Amino acid sequence: MLWSLLKILVFVAIVGLLAMGAIFLMDTSGGVQITAAGTEYTLGPLQSVIALGVLVLVIWLFFKLLTLLVATLHFLNGDETALSRYFDRSREKRGYQALADGLMALASGEGRVAMNKATKAEKLLNKPELTNLLVAQAAEMNGDTKKASDTYKKLVTNNATRFVGVRGIMKQKLAEGDDETARKLAEKALAIKPRHGETQDILLGLQTKAQDWVGARSTLTAKLKAGHLPRDVFKRRDAVLALSEAKDILDDSATVEQQEHAIEANRLSPDLVPAAAMAARAYIEKGKPRPATKILKKAWEVQPHPDLAHAFAEIAPDETPTERIKRFTALTRIHPENMETRLILAELNIVAEDFPEARRALGDVVEKQADARAYTLMAAIERGEGATDAVVQGWLAKALNAPRGPQWVCDNCHDIQAEWGPVCQNCHSFDTLSWQTPQTPEIATATGVHMLPLIVGALEDTAEPELEPEPEVEETEEPVDPEVIEIEVEPVRPDVEPIDKEVEKQT
Numbered sequence: 001m002l003w004s005l006l007k008i009l010v011f012v013a014i015v016g017l018l019a020m021g022a023i024f025l026m027d028t029s030g031g032v033q034i035t036a037a038g039t040e041y042t043l044g045p046l047q048s049v050i051a052l053g054v055l056v057l058v059i060w061l062f063f064k065l066l067t068l069l070v071a072t073l074h075f076l077n078g079d080e081t082a083l084s085r086y087f088d089r090s091r092e093k094r095g096y097q098a099l100a101d102g103l104m105a106l107a108s109g110e111g112r113v114a115m116n117k118a119t120k121a122e123k124l125l126n127k128p129e130l131t132n133l134l135v136a137q138a139a140e141m142n143g144d145t146k147k148a149s150d151t152y153k154k155l156v157t158n159n160a161t162r163f164v165g166v167r168g169i170m171k172q173k174l175a176e177g178d179d180e181t182a183r184k185l186a187e188k189a190l191a192i193k194p195r196h197g198e199t200q201d202i203l204l205g206l207q208t209k210a211q212d213w214v215g216a217r218s219t220l221t222a223k224l225k226a227g228h229l230p231r232d233v234f235k236r237r238d239a240v241l242a243l244s245e246a247k248d249i250l251d252d253s254a255t256v257e258q259q260e261h262a263i264e265a266n267r268l269s270p271d272l273v274p275a276a277a278m279a280a281r282a283y284i285e286k287g288k289p290r291p292a293t294k295i296l297k298k299a300w301e302v303q304p305h306p307d308l309a310h311a312f313a314e315i316a317p318d319e320t321p322t323e324r325i326k327r328f329t330a331l332t333r334i335h336p337e338n339m340e341t342r343l344i345l346a347e348l349n350i351v352a353e354d355f356p357e358a359r360r361a362l363g364d365v366v367e368k369q370a371d372a373r374a375y376t377l378m379a380a381i382e383r384g385e386g387a388t389d390a391v392v393q394g395w396l397a398k399a400l401n402a403p404r405g406p407q408w409v410c411d412n413c414h415d416i417q418a419e420w421g422p423v424c425q426n427c428h429s430f431d432t433l434s435w436q437t438p439q440t441p442e443i444a445t446a447t448g449v450h451m452l453p454l455i456v457g458a459l460e461d462t463a464e465p466e467l468e469p470e471p472e473v474e475e476t477e478e479p480v481d482p483e484v485i486e487i488e489v490e491p492v493r494p495d496v497e498p499i500d501k502e503v504e505k506q507t
């Protein structure tokens, strides 16, 4: 408001000053006398000012014509660019305008407009390093992968734009699912720009997917050096990779090197359950039960986990069930209220046939947070105490419809996986599996509940109900497989027969 007022005032003042100047000039006597070719011209004061203005205009036009003339002369003398250079100046201006319009169109998602502007700018500017980039992006937006790919190849040939070209082709290969080529291109791109964070991530992802653990570890180190990764995250991921190196061959025969990798992984991240279990097994293999016990206790302090208990049982495979309960107190006294601790204690007591103690160990788990495993243990306890088949089947039926408790769940896609791995098998993200209770309890679906009377009926007919997998249950997403009972109880007492057989002998 104030500004507009000021502008109006200034305008009025300028008009007033001009009028005053004109009046002053007209009132002034005298003027300019010009003699040309013997004729004398006398100009009044106002006329002389106007004449001066005209003169300036004429001189400007003269110089414009002169430059054109000079350019034409050069052109005639054989310098072809001289004339075009004269016109190029406006051409360049229009070229940059087209480039700017193209960028704007790209940003607003108008692929076709961007492509048209890019083509125009390409013609006007003749600067491929600038326009090719726009052409490639516009082609990608229009879904013209062929054109985009051709343009990226052109970018690769220029030193200044090589990285952009390689990255463009790499992204295309990724989209096509050609991981092998994409990995090589990512390596190439990183050779040009070693600290490029996005490419490092892509390469790391591809390396872990391809199980190239050695390569992945060096990429991870590069990420740390470039400052893209906090040191604690680096340590944990490095441990996961070291563990993966160990895991690959540990399945068949563990060499000393693999054992060292497992121990190293445990040292890097002592709370990583699979690393602790594997490192403990490596020490057991070497005949060193003490460090094995120490590692498992340390990991159990962070998180009680069945894998740790299994590895702990392997330290002394030939002990009696009573000896085992006694030795396990090293673990069970650390987190006595933890669900896992209670379940393990109950399992151990069932194996030792101390069913009242097993019931005590479970405590209120069954009422408060029971999962399939707790119900199954209850069935075993009831059977051991001589309850009727109906009671036992009641618990097993409950187990069938109960959630399965904590499992390895991917933090990224929430997929549930039977075994820990460095890479999610579903979404291929790296180091996303954590031991937790799934958010959506994968209890038996409607069919499972529906089939329950049939299943319970079928249990009556079979002698070994726990070993009979039910086809109906297998159809569910995460079936409560009766075999789980076997798997979960077995490693703690490899020397003893399965529960059901034992119990049968008794009854």
Ligand SMILES: [Zn+2]
Pocket: 410, 411, 412, 413, 414, 415, 424, 425, 426, 427, 428, 429, 432
């Ligand atoms: Zn996942």
